[in-house]
Amino acid sequence: MIRTLRQIDAFARNALLEGLRNKVLYAVLVAALAALGAASAFGALSLHQEERLFNNLVFAIGHLFLVALAIYQGVNALHREIDSKTIFTVLSKPVTRASFLIGKFMASVGILTVCWALMFGAKALTALALGYEVGALHLATYAGSLMQLVLVLALAFFFSAFSGPLLSALFTFGLFVVGSLTPQLADASRQFANEGNPLHLILDATLYVIPDLEKLNLSYELATGIEVGWGYLVHALLYTGVTSGLLLGFGYLIFARRDFA
Amino acid sequence: MSDEIVLDVQDVAKTYRVGFFRKRVDAVKAVSFQIRRGEIFGLVGPNGAGKSTTIKMITGLVRPDRGQVRIFGMPSTRVAARARMGFLPENPNLYPHLKAGELMRFYGGLLGLSRKESDARAERLLEQVGLGHALDRPISKFSKGMKQRAGIAQALLGDPEFVVLDEPQSGLDPIGRREIRDLVVDLRRQGKTILFCSHILPDVEDICDRVTLVHQGQVRETGYIHELLNPDVLRYELFARRWTPELTDTLGDRVLQRFDIGEVSRVDLRGDIDLEETLALIASAGARVESLQPQKQRLEDVFIRDTSDTTETSEARP
Ligand SMILES: Nc1ncnc2c1ncn2[C@@H]1O[C@H](COP(=O)(O)OP(=O)(O)OP(=O)(O)O)[C@@H](O)[C@H]1O
Ligand SMILES: [Mg+2]
Numbered sequence: 001m002i003r004t005l006r007q008i009d010a011f012a013r014n015a016l017l018e019g020l021r022n023k024v025l026y027a028v029l030v031a032a033l034a035a036l037g038a039a040s041a042f043g044a045l046s047l048h049q050e051e052r053l054f055n056n057l058v059f060a061i062g063h064l065f066l067v068a069l070a071i072y073q074g075v076n077a078l079h080r081e082i083d084s085k086t087i088f089t090v091l092s093k094p095v096t097r098a099s100f101l102i103g104k105f106m107a108s109v110g111i112l113t114v115c116w117a118l119m120f121g122a123k124a125l126t127a128l129a130l131g132y133e134v135g136a137l138h139l140a141t142y143a144g145s146l147m148q149l150v151l152v153l154a155l156a157f158f159f160s161a162f163s164g165p166l167l168s169a170l171f172t173f174g175l176f177v178v179g180s181l182t183p184q185l186a187d188a189s190r191q192f193a194n195e196g197n198p199l200h201l202i203l204d205a206t207l208y209v210i211p212d213l214e215k216l217n218l219s220y221e222l223a224t225g226i227e228v229g230w231g232y233l234v235h236a237l238l239y240t241g242v243t244s245g246l247l248l249g250f251g252y253l254i255f256a257r258r259d260f261a
Numbered sequence: 262m263s264d265e266i267v268l269d270v271q272d273v274a275k276t277y278r279v280g281f282f283r284k285r286v287d288a289v290k291a292v293s294f295q296i297r298r299g300e301i302f303g304l305v306g307p308n309g310a311g312k313s314t315t316i317k318m319i320t321g322l323v324r325p326d327r328g329q330v331r332i333f334g335m336p337s338t339r340v341a342a343r344a345r346m347g348f349l350p351e352n353p354n355l356y357p358h359l360k361a362g363e364l365m366r367f368y369g370g371l372l373g374l375s376r377k378e379s380d381a382r383a384e385r386l387l388e389q390v391g392l393g394h395a396l397d398r399p400i401s402k403f404s405k406g407m408k409q410r411a412g413i414a415q416a417l418l419g420d421p422e423f424v425v426l427d428e429p430q431s432g433l434d435p436i437g438r439r440e441i442r443d444l445v446v447d448l449r450r451q452g453k454t455i456l457f458c459s460h461i462l463p464d465v466e467d468i469c470d471r472v473t474l475v476h477q478g479q480v481r482e483t484g485y486i487h488e489l490l491n492p493d494v495l496r497y498e499l500f501a502r503r504w505t506p507e508l509t510d511t512l513g514d515r516v517l518q519r520f521d522i523g524e525v526s527r528v529d530l531r532g533d534i535d536l537e538e539t540l541a542l543i544a545s546a547g548a549r550v551e552s553l554q555p556q557k558q559r560l561e562d563v564f565i566r567d568t569s570d571t572t573e574t575s576e577a578r579p
Binding site for chain 2: 002003006007009010011013014017018021022084085086087088089090091092093094095096257259260261
């Protein structure tokens, strides 16, 4: 038990040092903050609507950058170890493949959380400087974003367990897009069902398997000022936990059988 | 050496699938051997023979298609087995973003060591492999030989009873090679068991108790070094001054070949000659012998004999 904890700690520290010394991560963060700045300026230019625009635009941009980072981090976390063969020195130690996967995942969540905190911390500070309010609803929206990031990471890990880096990134991105369109897909399915088109069965099945990322997107609530309660947050947290757990679990089943040659 | 079996490789086989058409590559066809406690066991064979693949099956990185591997009686997929094993992969790649000290701390964490214990061991080991001065340097700035040394340090960090070294001397200068050789002998003195895979046959011959020679994914020979090597003298290598062509004629078929290098002649004599009689003949002809070396069979000779059925590598063929 203590060994497993120390292993996870080792993975986390290693990943953190890797992130701190990785120029790509900095570049993306700097670009994101620059975009954020530009968006704030843009928001300030539009009359009356500026606060709403600021919130929506900056949140959307910040979140997209974070999702891109999550895909990058999630795919690289496993593939860099496999491609550079550092995994030989890790899996030949008393490390189970499960703790390897979990350790790497936790470490990636840690890194993403730091980026997320920087991003939305910057946004909140800018908002305060501009005299806008930063309330519970804002924080709930950011929390939703973080939960989405965790799900995207879990997707990237799942795909990385059995496919190459490029495909993993593409699949993850694809599912991120589809998962963010679940209400639209549900609409389409209803439409098809009314027309008696059997396509709705496929859509329903798809909706059943893909993670529902839209559920975690609170930007609409933020824009319209609809309050979200604790019940929602607990539900969202459970959903994120269970879905990521399942994804990692399935990923593990494949990963455990892999050869590292 | 006791009779306890540390490693038992039972008839393992591995076929890789490569490329779009999943072409078969029979990397290992049938390999079996056992290593007893306290042994230094050599694993030799030409490039592509399947040594590293066998080692990956031993360390649990690759699952054998057939057969099984047991370490201390346990399958290598068990954490408890790997906790007692240290492994240096071939041309090890380590995390380039970490400094040597951080790298060891990372591996210490994987081994479940406390920070203090890990640091203490790391300092001692890095010193031992000659990296004591490089604790604060990032691995990305390490030379090839330094990476190899760091790889050895991480293999020994867990104080393993069984150490698997896949070409530990590759990339090292002659001094480094000697140091590793001495280190391996020293490890055995501490009671460890070592699997030593190497292309440096003189070292294998010197330090290993037994060797297995693999070729094209199969074991060609396993045995004690002294059993594998023919103890007879194959030929004598002699250097002499004032050698004359007449003397060569006198000695007849005892002479295999002769070269004149300025004043000095190098003469190769057959191994089964009557040495005293021959030397007397040489002396009476007025030649002066400066050195005489009996040449026995080397591991290299066995290696070349056993693997000479292919010219290039022993690449597995479909
Ligand atoms: N990951 C892999 N995928 C496909 N084929 C592989 C892989 N690794 C090794 N092989 C093939 O398996 C065979 C054995 O390779 P292996 O690395 O075990 O040889 P080796 O004895 O260690 O050689 P060397 O002395 O060059 O290190 C070779 O034909 C090699 O091309
Ligand atoms: Mg090899």
